[in-house]
Amino acid sequence: MTRMSADLVVIGGGVTGAGVARDAAMRGFRTILVERADIAQGTSGRFHGLLHSGARYVVADPRSAMECAEESAILRRIQAEAIEDTGGYFVQFAGDDPDYADRWVESARAIGLPFEEIDVAELLRREPRVNPSAQRAMHVADGSVDGWRLAWGAVDSAKAYGAKVLSYLEVCGIEVTDGQASAVRCRDRRTDAEVVIDTGFVINAAGPWAGRIAALAGCGEVEVVPGRGVMLAVGHRLVHSTVNRLAVPGDGDLIVPAHTVSIIGTTDVRADDPDQLWIPRVEVQQMLDAGERLVPGFRQARIVHAWAGARPLVKDARASGTDTRHLSRGMVILDHASRDGVRGLLTVIGGKLTTYRLMAKGLVDLMCEQLGDPRPCTTDTEPVPGSESGHTHQVSQRLRDRENDRLTEQLLCECELVTRRMFTDALHENPDASLDDLRRQLRLGMGSCQGGFCSTRAAAVACAEGERSAAEASDALRLFLSNRWLGLWPILQGDQLRQAVLDNWIISGTLDAEHLPVASSGSRR
Amino acid sequence: MDDLLGLVGHAEARASLDHCLKCTICETQCPVAAVTPLFPGPKYVGPQAERFRADGSVDHSVDYCSGCGTCTLSCPQGVKIAELNSQARAAMKADHMTVRDRIITQTIAMGKLMTPVAPLANAALRVRPLRVAVEATLGIHRDAPMPKATSQTFMAWFRKRPVPSAPAPRGPVVFFHGCAGGYFEVETSKMTVEVLEHLGYRVVVPEQGCCGLAQQSNGLFEQATAAVLALCDRLRSAGSDLPIISSSGSCTGMLKHEAREIMGVSSEALRDVGLRIRDTMEFLRELHEANALDTSFRRQDTTVVYHAPCQLKGQAMGLPAIDVLSLIPGVTIVESEVACCGMAGTYGLKKEKHAVAQAVGEPLFTLIRDAAPELVLCDTETCRWQIREATGLPVEHPISLVHRAYGLSATRARRADPGAPSGA
CATH class of the missing domain: 1.10.1060.10 (Alpha-helical ferredoxin)
Incomplete structure (x- = not known):
C-alpha cells in the first residue's frame, strides 16, 4: 500500500476535475487528482468539439450565453493551443420558424453578444456546401475545441504548480472521520496496488459517475442521469466554420469542424449506465438525416467513426420521461456538509465544457470559504504550458510541420500526420500509456483508415524502442483495434466499409493478429 | 475561405x-x-x-x-x-505567380513572335550564353527542350494551299490545331488534314485560340477558364454536331475533362465541345470499329517505339494509336509502357524541375536508345520535344505513319519535287 497526503483530492480527470486541480494548485493547495481511466477519456472527450460563443443559448438562457461568451474569450487567451478559431454561423433554413430568428437577434442585442448578419450569398461563398435553402445567417464567435488538449493543458498547468495527477487510479472508498472526509482509498487498475491519500478536502468531479462516488462517502440519493449523445465524424471538413441551425436547440442541429474531420451531433437519450453507452443504428440514421439537412450530400460523405458521450445531469422533478434536454444545463454543487453531514466534500455535476474554468473557480472559492482560507483565483490570466504564444490551433499546422521535417521524419499515422518522433516522445514521457491513451494526445489512428495502417507501425515502434516486449506490443495492437472497432461497427457503410475490409485483410489476413503471442502478465495497456 | x-x-x-x-x-x-x-x-x-x-x-x-x-x-x-x-x-x-510561369503559358504569343523570324529564333535558342542568361533571369532551364519555330504557320499553309479538288463525300469535320500545332508542330497538323481529306472529309478550320492548358497547369485558373470558354465558342461557330478532331493530345484532354474536373468549368459550350472532340487516332479507331476506315495501307517494314503520353492516358480511352497503327502491314510497334516522359506540359522546362523531369524520362530514353528505332511516335507536342532532345531521334505524331502508309507523304514529295521517285 502506498500512502500519500494532500490538502485536496480531486476525483475525476475530466476537464472539470483538471480545472479544479489547476485552480487549487495555483492557489497553493497541495492537490492530488485521481482518475480511474485516462485524462478526459469520459464525457470531456466525447462531445462535438464546440467551443460555445454563447449564441446557442441567447434565447433560452441568456445568463449561460454570457458566461460562454466570457469564458470562451478567456480560454482563447489561456488555452489557445486547444482551440481553433473557426467562427460559426447560425443559419435559418427553409422550414425553420422565422420568428425564432427575430427573437434570437433581439436577445443577442439585449445581452450584447457579438454577431453579424451576413447575406446568404456570402455564407454560401464562404461555405459552399451549406444547404442553399438558407434564409438568414448570423456569424458568431464559435470555435472548435479539443477536449483532450483542454484537459491536458489544465493538468500540465496543475503539475507545474506541484499537483500530482494520477490516472488509472480508481476510487474504492472515501473515509469519513468524525463527520469530516479524511482519506480517499484507491486501487491502481494496472497493478492492483492500493493507494490511500489522507486529505482534508475532497471534490467529487466524476461527472456521470459522481453519484457512485458520493455513495462511497455514505452520501446517498445523488441521482445523476446520464444523457447519452451520439456523434458522427465525417472523414474531412465539409465546412470550415461551425454551422448551427438558427432554431430552438434540438438534436443534430450542429456541425463542427474539429481538426481534420467534421462532427455532427448530437442525440440526447436517457441512459441507465454511463459505462454502457450504446450507439443504436436508429440514432446513427437520425444524425445522417440531420447532417443532410445542414449539408446536402452528407449521406454520401464518409463517416469514419461514431461515439457516444454521457452528459451528467442532475435529476430534477420538473423533467420527466426520457428527455433530458429540459433538465438544468447549469452546474449543480452539492455541499455534503449541509446535505449529508459530511464536511470537506463537494460534488459537482453538470455544466458546460466551455465554462469549465468558471465552474472550477466556483468550487475552489467555496472550498476556501469552508476552510476559512480565502485565496484569490488566478486561472484566467496565465496561459497553460504549451499555450504561451497565444496562437490558436490551425488545422493546417501539422501539414506545415511535416513540410519542414518530411525529408527526415518517418510518418507513423498518415491520416493525421503523426511522426515516429511525436509518437516516441509521447511514449517515453508516458511509458505506461496504452496506444489509445497516446491516440487521445496525438490523434494517432483517428483519421480515415482508423488505425488500419498506423496501429501496427506504432506497436512495432513501441517494441523497437524497448518500451514493450513483442507480446506486449501485440496485446497493445489488439486492444487498440478492438477499441477503434467500437466506433466503427455502428457506421459501417460505403467507403468506411471498404476500409474495414482492407484493414481486416492486413491485420487478420496478413498479420494474423488474433493469434500472435499474448503477454504472460496479461498486459492492460 | x-x-x-x-x-x-x-x-x-x-x-x-x-x-x-x-x-x-x-x-x-x-x-x-x-x-x-x-x-x-x-x-x-x-x-x-x-x-x-x-x-x-x-x-x-x-x-x-x-x-x-x-x-x-x-x-x-x-x-x-x-x-x-x-x-x-x-x-x-495565387499570391506569388512567377514571371516565368506567366510567360511559358503564353503559347500563342510565343508562336506569333517566333514564326516571322524562325531561323533567327531557332538559332538564338541554341546560343548557350543566351540560354544561361534566360535560366538565371527567368528560371527556364538552359538544357530544357524548346519548340522549333517554322517559317509558315499552319493557318497560313491552310489558307494558301490549293483548294482540294477531290470530293468530300463524308462531309465536314472541324479541325482544332492547338497552339503548338499552329506554330511549331505544323507538319502534324498538315498531315492530319491530308489524312482526313484522303478519307473523304471536308476539313473546316475555324479561327481558334488557346485551350488554356498551360495556364491551368501553372495555376492560372482565371485566365485558363477564359481561354477555354472562348475556344469552345469558336470551335462551335464552325457548325453544330460536327465532329471536332485534334492531334494535340493534351489540349484534347483539357477540353474533354480537365477544364471541368480541375477548374470546375461547367458551361454548356464546354460540355458540347467535350463530347464532340476526338483525338485524331481515336477518331480513326472509331471509323475502323464502324468498318469505315480505309485500310489499304502500304506495307511499312519498320520498327517504331510508341510512347503514350500521360495526358492522353488520362482520357481513359485505351491506346488508339496502337490500335490504328497495328492495321498497317509490316509495322512493329514497341510500346514504351512508361508512365511519363517527364515533360508533363511545361514542368520539364523549369530550372528547379529539369533534373527531376530528366530522371522521370530516363527509363523511356533508355528504352528508346536500346531499341534504336527508325522513328519514335508520341501524340503530344512537348513530349516529342523532350524525347527528341534526349535521344536525338526523330519523334513524330502517330498520324505521320498513317500519312505515309496511305501514300500521302509520297504524293506530297512528288508535288514538291516532281522528279523524285514515287512510293517512298
Whole structure:
C-alpha cells in the first residue's frame, strides 16, 4: 500500500476535475487528482468539439450565453493551443420558424453578444456546401475545441504548480472521520496496488459517475442521469466554420469542424449506465438525416467513426420521461456538509465544457470559504504550458510541420500526420500509456483508415524502442483495434466499409493478429 | 475561405478524397515520387494533405507534382488525386505567380513572335550564353527542350494551299490545331488534314485560340477558364454536331475533362465541345470499329517505339494509336509502357524541375536508345520535344505513319519535287 497526503483530492480527470486541480494548485493547495481511466477519456472527450460563443443559448438562457461568451474569450487567451478559431454561423433554413430568428437577434442585442448578419450569398461563398435553402445567417464567435488538449493543458498547468495527477487510479472508498472526509482509498487498475491519500478536502468531479462516488462517502440519493449523445465524424471538413441551425436547440442541429474531420451531433437519450453507452443504428440514421439537412450530400460523405458521450445531469422533478434536454444545463454543487453531514466534500455535476474554468473557480472559492482560507483565483490570466504564444490551433499546422521535417521524419499515422518522433516522445514521457491513451494526445489512428495502417507501425515502434516486449506490443495492437472497432461497427457503410475490409485483410489476413503471442502478465495497456 | 478553393471542381475533387483507402497504389505508380524525395508522393499531397488544407497554403512541396495524372488513372477507388494537386498548386501560387510561369503559358504569343523570324529564333535558342542568361533571369532551364519555330504557320499553309479538288463525300469535320500545332508542330497538323481529306472529309478550320492548358497547369485558373470558354465558342461557330478532331493530345484532354474536373468549368459550350472532340487516332479507331476506315495501307517494314503520353492516358480511352497503327502491314510497334516522359506540359522546362523531369524520362530514353528505332511516335507536342532532345531521334505524331502508309507523304514529295521517285 502506498500512502500519500494532500490538502485536496480531486476525483475525476475530466476537464472539470483538471480545472479544479489547476485552480487549487495555483492557489497553493497541495492537490492530488485521481482518475480511474485516462485524462478526459469520459464525457470531456466525447462531445462535438464546440467551443460555445454563447449564441446557442441567447434565447433560452441568456445568463449561460454570457458566461460562454466570457469564458470562451478567456480560454482563447489561456488555452489557445486547444482551440481553433473557426467562427460559426447560425443559419435559418427553409422550414425553420422565422420568428425564432427575430427573437434570437433581439436577445443577442439585449445581452450584447457579438454577431453579424451576413447575406446568404456570402455564407454560401464562404461555405459552399451549406444547404442553399438558407434564409438568414448570423456569424458568431464559435470555435472548435479539443477536449483532450483542454484537459491536458489544465493538468500540465496543475503539475507545474506541484499537483500530482494520477490516472488509472480508481476510487474504492472515501473515509469519513468524525463527520469530516479524511482519506480517499484507491486501487491502481494496472497493478492492483492500493493507494490511500489522507486529505482534508475532497471534490467529487466524476461527472456521470459522481453519484457512485458520493455513495462511497455514505452520501446517498445523488441521482445523476446520464444523457447519452451520439456523434458522427465525417472523414474531412465539409465546412470550415461551425454551422448551427438558427432554431430552438434540438438534436443534430450542429456541425463542427474539429481538426481534420467534421462532427455532427448530437442525440440526447436517457441512459441507465454511463459505462454502457450504446450507439443504436436508429440514432446513427437520425444524425445522417440531420447532417443532410445542414449539408446536402452528407449521406454520401464518409463517416469514419461514431461515439457516444454521457452528459451528467442532475435529476430534477420538473423533467420527466426520457428527455433530458429540459433538465438544468447549469452546474449543480452539492455541499455534503449541509446535505449529508459530511464536511470537506463537494460534488459537482453538470455544466458546460466551455465554462469549465468558471465552474472550477466556483468550487475552489467555496472550498476556501469552508476552510476559512480565502485565496484569490488566478486561472484566467496565465496561459497553460504549451499555450504561451497565444496562437490558436490551425488545422493546417501539422501539414506545415511535416513540410519542414518530411525529408527526415518517418510518418507513423498518415491520416493525421503523426511522426515516429511525436509518437516516441509521447511514449517515453508516458511509458505506461496504452496506444489509445497516446491516440487521445496525438490523434494517432483517428483519421480515415482508423488505425488500419498506423496501429501496427506504432506497436512495432513501441517494441523497437524497448518500451514493450513483442507480446506486449501485440496485446497493445489488439486492444487498440478492438477499441477503434467500437466506433466503427455502428457506421459501417460505403467507403468506411471498404476500409474495414482492407484493414481486416492486413491485420487478420496478413498479420494474423488474433493469434500472435499474448503477454504472460496479461498486459492492460 | 479563399475564392479559389470555393470553385466547383475543388468541391468535387475534395469530396472524392473520402474514397482513399491508403492502399498506396498511386504512390507506386507516380513517376515523380520514384525519382525524387522532394515530392512527398500523390497520396500524401493529395487525399492526405487535403484534409489539412483550409485558409492559405503551407505545403509548397505539392508544386513538385508534374500533373501527369498517373495517380488519378491508377487509383482503384476514384480519388481525383491529380486534380486535388492541381487545385492546391493554384491556391499556393495565387499570391506569388512567377514571371516565368506567366510567360511559358503564353503559347500563342510565343508562336506569333517566333514564326516571322524562325531561323533567327531557332538559332538564338541554341546560343548557350543566351540560354544561361534566360535560366538565371527567368528560371527556364538552359538544357530544357524548346519548340522549333517554322517559317509558315499552319493557318497560313491552310489558307494558301490549293483548294482540294477531290470530293468530300463524308462531309465536314472541324479541325482544332492547338497552339503548338499552329506554330511549331505544323507538319502534324498538315498531315492530319491530308489524312482526313484522303478519307473523304471536308476539313473546316475555324479561327481558334488557346485551350488554356498551360495556364491551368501553372495555376492560372482565371485566365485558363477564359481561354477555354472562348475556344469552345469558336470551335462551335464552325457548325453544330460536327465532329471536332485534334492531334494535340493534351489540349484534347483539357477540353474533354480537365477544364471541368480541375477548374470546375461547367458551361454548356464546354460540355458540347467535350463530347464532340476526338483525338485524331481515336477518331480513326472509331471509323475502323464502324468498318469505315480505309485500310489499304502500304506495307511499312519498320520498327517504331510508341510512347503514350500521360495526358492522353488520362482520357481513359485505351491506346488508339496502337490500335490504328497495328492495321498497317509490316509495322512493329514497341510500346514504351512508361508512365511519363517527364515533360508533363511545361514542368520539364523549369530550372528547379529539369533534373527531376530528366530522371522521370530516363527509363523511356533508355528504352528508346536500346531499341534504336527508325522513328519514335508520341501524340503530344512537348513530349516529342523532350524525347527528341534526349535521344536525338526523330519523334513524330502517330498520324505521320498513317500519312505515309496511305501514300500521302509520297504524293506530297512528288508535288514538291516532281522528279523524285514515287512510293517512298
